């Protein structure tokens with residue numbers, strides 16, 4: 390059954406609704422971050438969702454927060470708990486929220502998407518072919534499509550409003566947006582987190598070609614904090630290590646069925662599209678597989694442990 394946006398009335402006011410998540414105000418310091426089953430492809434949200442996708446996104450994120458915090462001891466994240474706040478009534482809905490909700494610290498989010506690329510693909514590949522540069526940085530000559538870069542690069546973009554497209558910007562432009570004081574920390578953390586995750590995922594059989602982080606500011610301590618979802622199939626390009634081949638485009642781990650089906654049926658970029666059952670199921674299977682590969686456990690077992 391598709392997940393429906395919960396309404397808690399005044400107990401937990403809805404403060405924002407993004408492409409995938411609903412954010413509810415818990416108190417002055419925390420938010421309930423609820424991942425729905427909505428899915429987008431080519432920047433358009435499908436009419437129907439992929440059952441359990443929100444669980445996969447939230448629990449992969451929680452897994453990474455735990456792992457990263459062990460590997461990078463001075464890393465701060467917005468993660469508080471996977472428990473539901475007491476303001477959520479204990480009914481059928483609360484059971485459905487378990488695992489897809491995360492209590493997080495409410496922070497001022499820096500207005501850049503901190504993108505890190507370990508492999509050259511997508512918009513970076515298009516730019517490289519035209520100019521030899523990516524986000525204004527010169528790249529080595531003779532790179533092939535999907536090739537691993539000698540070192541991961543930081544290629545920030547703006548955070549566009551709903552319905553708008555993010556724009557790639559230079560590191561200098563990003564520094565103007567977030568303030569010189571925080572820019573270097575955001576860049577350094579992004580690269581460090583990417584490298585840590587890349588090595589872990591590769592061992593398990595997934596190539597994280599690139600990914601997007603968001604950071605917030607803890608105004609009390611003046612620290613840069615990792616926020617939002619991290620290293621999920623929605624915020625990253627995951628490729629299967631077993632089928633990776635340099636010199637060509639790679640199948641995205643999760644959305645390939647959906648994108649292929651949209652293209653084949655002339656629906657690419659169209660609004661209001663409903664996915665047929667087989668596309669939903671194939672996509673769902675991929676999200677579950679990513680979960681299993683990255684966390685080493687089935688979603689079912691992980692959910693049981695939460696109860």
Ligand code: ATP
Pocket residue numbers: 406407408409410411412420467493494495496497498548549603605616617618
């Ligand atoms: P965007 O394009 O702005 O990322 P989105 O459609 O991806 O939006 P969702 O992922 O659905 O948005 O919702 C998450 C929203 O919550 C994002 O706008 C993100 O910047 C914001 N956010 C993430 N972590 C925090 C936090 N700790 N405090 C406040 N806002 C946060």
Ligand code: MG
Pocket residue numbers: 407409617
């Ligand atoms: Mg988002």
